[in-house]
Amino acid sequence: MPAKLILSMDGAVIKEYALDKERITIGRKPHNDIVISNLAVSSEHAAVITILNDSFFEDMNSTNGSLVNGAPAMKHFLQNNDVIEIGKYKLKYLNDQPTQTTAADFEKTMVLRAPVKPSAAPAAASGEQAAKYESTTQFNATANRAPAALAASAMPAAAASAAAAMPVAMIQILNGPNLGKEMELSKNLTTLGKPGVQVAVLARRPHGYFMTHVEGANFPAINGVSIGEQPHQLNDHDVIELAGIKMEFYFKA
Amino acid sequence: MNVNEALEIVGQTNPGMVRSHNEDSITFDPNYGMAVLADGMGGYNAGEVASGIAVSVLSSEIRHRLDAARPEQKEAGAGDEVGFALLRDNVRKANLSIYNAAQSQPQYAGMGTTIVAGLFYDNRVAVAHVGDSRLYRLRGETFETVTRDHSLLQEQIDSGVISKEMARLSKNKNLVTRAVGVDAEVEPEMHVYDVMVGDIYLFCSDGLNDMVDDEDIGATLQMLRGNLTLAASQLIDQANDNGGRDNVSVILVKIKASYPAPRGWWAKLLSWFRN
Numbered sequence: 001m002p003a004k005l006i007l008s009m010d011g012a013v014i015k016e017y018a019l020d021k022e023r024i025t026i027g028r029k030p031h032n033d034i035v036i037s038n039l040a041v042s043s044e045h046a047a048v049i050t051i052l053n054d055s056f057f058e059d060m061n062s063t064n065g066s067l068v069n070g071a072p073a074m075k076h077f078l079q080n081n082d083v084i085e086i087g088k089y090k091l092k093y094l095n096d097q098p099t100q101t102t103a104a105d106f107e108k109t110m111v112l113r114a115p116v117k118p119s120a121a122p123a124a125a126s127g128e129q130a131a132k133y134e135s136t137t138q139f140n141a142t143a144n145r146a147p148a149a150l151a152a153s154a155m156p157a158a159a160a161s162a163a164a165a166m167p168v169a170m171i172q173i174l175n176g177p178n179l180g181k182e183m184e185l186s187k188n189l190t191t192l193g194k195p196g197v198q199v200a201v202l203a204r205r206p207h208g209y210f211m212t213h214v215e216g217a218n219f220p221a222i223n224g225v226s227i228g229e230q231p232h233q234l235n236d237h238d239v240i241e242l243a244g245i246k247m248e249f250y251f252k253a
Numbered sequence: 254m255n256v257n258e259a260l261e262i263v264g265q266t267n268p269g270m271v272r273s274h275n276e277d278s279i280t281f282d283p284n285y286g287m288a289v290l291a292d293g294m295g296g297y298n299a300g301e302v303a304s305g306i307a308v309s310v311l312s313s314e315i316r317h318r319l320d321a322a323r324p325e326q327k328e329a330g331a332g333d334e335v336g337f338a339l340l341r342d343n344v345r346k347a348n349l350s351i352y353n354a355a356q357s358q359p360q361y362a363g364m365g366t367t368i369v370a371g372l373f374y375d376n377r378v379a380v381a382h383v384g385d386s387r388l389y390r391l392r393g394e395t396f397e398t399v400t401r402d403h404s405l406l407q408e409q410i411d412s413g414v415i416s417k418e419m420a421r422l423s424k425n426k427n428l429v430t431r432a433v434g435v436d437a438e439v440e441p442e443m444h445v446y447d448v449m450v451g452d453i454y455l456f457c458s459d460g461l462n463d464m465v466d467d468e469d470i471g472a473t474l475q476m477l478r479g480n481l482t483l484a485a486s487q488l489i490d491q492a493n494d495n496g497g498r499d500n501v502s503v504i505l506v507k508i509k510a511s512y513p514a515p516r517g518w519w520a521k522l523l524s525w526f527r528n
Contacts, residue, residue, distance in 0.1 A: 049414070051409070053425060054409075054424055077416075079422065109428075110294070111365055111428075111435050201487070203490065205490065214476075
């Protein structure tokens with residue numbers, strides 16, 4: 001199902017327009033696809049360009065301009081539920097594509113086969129050329145690799161919540177000139193030690209913090225035991241020994 | 254110094270967290286200064302077949318030819334260097350083998366693969382690529398892409414339809430505009446770059462760069478440049494920790510020393526004897 005624009009004024013829906021072609025024009029003159037006969041609207045006010053599942057809003061240098069989600073916009077990459085405002089009129093962009101296709105469909109790599117010869121296809125195609133792919137190319141979706149179990153759109157949220165669920169860990173130095181110093185392990189990777197002498201890396205992963213030896217003749221020790229070359233999961237209040245420095249690992253309360 | 258002493262190469266490939274099988278193929282050989290990575294696509298196991306053909310055609314042809322010739326020698330006819338021509342011609346050859354296999358066997362219809370291949374010789378690297386598998390370079394503090402994807406998204410970025418920031422939101426990811434094996438002919442994009450001692454090159458499939466931000470990839474390489482094997486496994490862990498929705502493959506090449514081509518009468522004599 002193609003994405004659509006819903007035209008309304010003062011909350012009353014006027015008409016629905018399917019984005020079923022590459023370029024839909026909006027303006028006061030009757031040749032536009034979406035005609036808004038109001039003097040605040042320029043004769044050719046704006047256009048919406050749709051390339052496969054993506055749509056872009058573009059203001060065509062209109063006299064009074066356009067707002068997208070309340071902010072002036074000349075060019076905007078439309079996301080589901082975006083609202084374009086032209087004068088008193090509102091156009092709501094609806095694209096429920098991701099929920100219509102399965103995650104498996106969404107993920108697979110596909111080949112867009114343009115009928116091109118190498119010399120005739122510079123890497124930087126113009127916007128118009130890119131836009132033409134939809135209509136002029138053979139769109140060849142090869143069958144899928146393997147069914148994907150995760151909803152595609154759930155990924156960033158899932159990753160973010162996993163990171164958030166993990167308590168933040170700290171390192172406190174227990175000896176030497178930096179005695180008492182604390183450091184928050186807020187990054188995915190933190191390296192400890194002296195480059196060229198002994199270095200270990202602390203990786204923050206969804207299921208915990210892991211320490212791994214990076215370089216140096218000696219391996220780091222945890223609670224007095226050398227960890228060797230394998231990653232080692234850290235527990236609350238573990239004592240790490242590295243290049244002569246002792247430090248305590250603990251989760252922030 | 255010989256190329257095999259000047260380069261440290263490690264590679265890892267992983268099916269990811271979601272897919273049941275791995276359609277990526279990789280190979281590398283420091284003795285020939287070679288790294289090849291392919292990300293296949295197609296139904297059933299056709300993706301593995303396509304990427305497997307691509308990797309084996311390139312690696313076997315490169316080994317065979319370089320046993321008898323130096324990569325920096327000029328080809329007899331066109332005047333291209335042997336190394337450069339080897340990459341270009343064998344991507345085309347792989348294309349034909351995959352295309353023919355797909356034509357002759359219905360279960361392989363429509364299969365194809367991306368490819369990114371590098372050949373290190375004479376203090377340079379020749380790079381061939383098709384599709385959206387990438388080559389990155391870490392030089393000093395700077396981490397950047399060397400290849401430009403042959404994808405709809407990249408074309409949209411190039412033409413100004415969409416900005417790089419907006420590209421992250423695009424639903425048109427995973428649409429490649431060039432692939433090996435889907436048509437009777439393919440034109441690999443070819444470049445040659447000078448390398449510097451200390452550079453780290455990362456060849457990867459989109460399973461890495463779709464799941465991990467460039468910034469995080471660069472930071473990982475910076476921190477772990479002293480231990481390439483660990484760097485490779487950390488990159489794969491990060492892709493999988495972020496969801497691992499696709500197969501993930503990485504090849505890391507570190508330039509430990511300079512490796513100029515042998516020059517002078519004795520070198521020529523030596524290579525003459527080897528022939």
